Amino acid sequence: MLLLAFDTATPAVTVALHDTERRLTLAASDRIDARRHGELLLPTIDEVLRAAGVDKHALGAIAVGAGPGPYTGLRVGLATAAALGHALGIPVHGVCTLDGIARAARDAGLQGPFVAATDARRKEVYWARYDGSGQRLDGPRVDRPADIAEEVCGLAAVGAGALLYPEVFAAPAPGLPEYQSAAALAAFAADELAAGRELPEPVPLYLRRPDAEVPKNYKTVLPA
Incomplete structure (x- = not known):
């Protein structure tokens, strides 16, 4: 099965195409730009599919990073996954970033x-x-x-x-990832599916309340 994976929950816009039978990443792209998730995601998906020589209709499933992450970045990836999954008639799986x-x-x-x-x-x-x-x-x-x-x-x-926060966390060894990698996310999702374990629904992990809230105790103005 061909599994398309992407994540926009960190400053990385990352996309990968994974062959679950061969356990092989066919193509991948990682771009670091925290302000251009919406602008970069679809072109990057097209780029990865072209690099692998795969038509989108050959996809068997989608795995999308569900966060945790900021609202703006998360909704780009999750909305895109939902739209593609619906259009292609394939399942969409959430994966913790x-x-x-x-x-x-x-x-x-x-x-x-x-x-x-x-x-x-x-x-x-x-x-x-x-x-x-x-x-x-x-x-x-x-x-x-x-x-x-x-x-x-x-x-x-x-x-x-x-x-x-190096005063709290041990410094990572050189060569370890700083941001998300869709290739690793796809490999993780493929292993979970192969083992018969269900992946979460593609719903966002915000983990905290939004900044914008309905005002409390506001005055109701009635017509005279």
């Missing part, structure tokens, strides 16, 4: 228990804890780094969130 980063770190040679963290802004991080095999043990969660210092103390760390 941190699981993709963790898979990339394991593929890059990271050993032992570790933490994956991305920048949540507002001086917070999205993070999750993994065992030595890359299985998620805790999270995803959003916290201030200082509040979780004891929980992550002594653990290897990977991701842009960890790099932002």
Whole structure:
């Protein structure tokens, strides 16, 4: 089966095409631009499909990063996945973005228990804890780094969130991923599906309340 994977939950606009039978990434593209998710995603998908010589109608499924991540970036990827899945009549699977980063770190040679963290802004991080095999043990969660210092103390760390707070997270070894990689996300999703484990629904993991809320205790103005 041909699995199209992409993620826009981090500053990376990342797309990959994966052959689940051969367990092989056929083509991939990663661009780092936090302000152009909506502009770059569809052209990058077209670029990856052309590079692999595959027509979109040959796709068997889609895997999309579900975050955690900021609202604007997440909705680009999830809305695109929903539209493509509907148009092509194929299933759409959600994948925790941190699981993709963790898979990339394991593929890059990271050993032992570790933490994956991305920048949540507002001086917070999205993070999750993994065992030595890359299985998620805790999270995803959003916290201030200082509040979780004891929980992550002594653990290897990977991701842009960890790099932002070296006083809390152990410095990642050279060569480990900073942002999401759709190739790793696709490989993770393919392994989960092959093992008969269901992937989550493609719904966003925001983890905190939106900035915009309906005002409370506002006055109701009635006609005279």
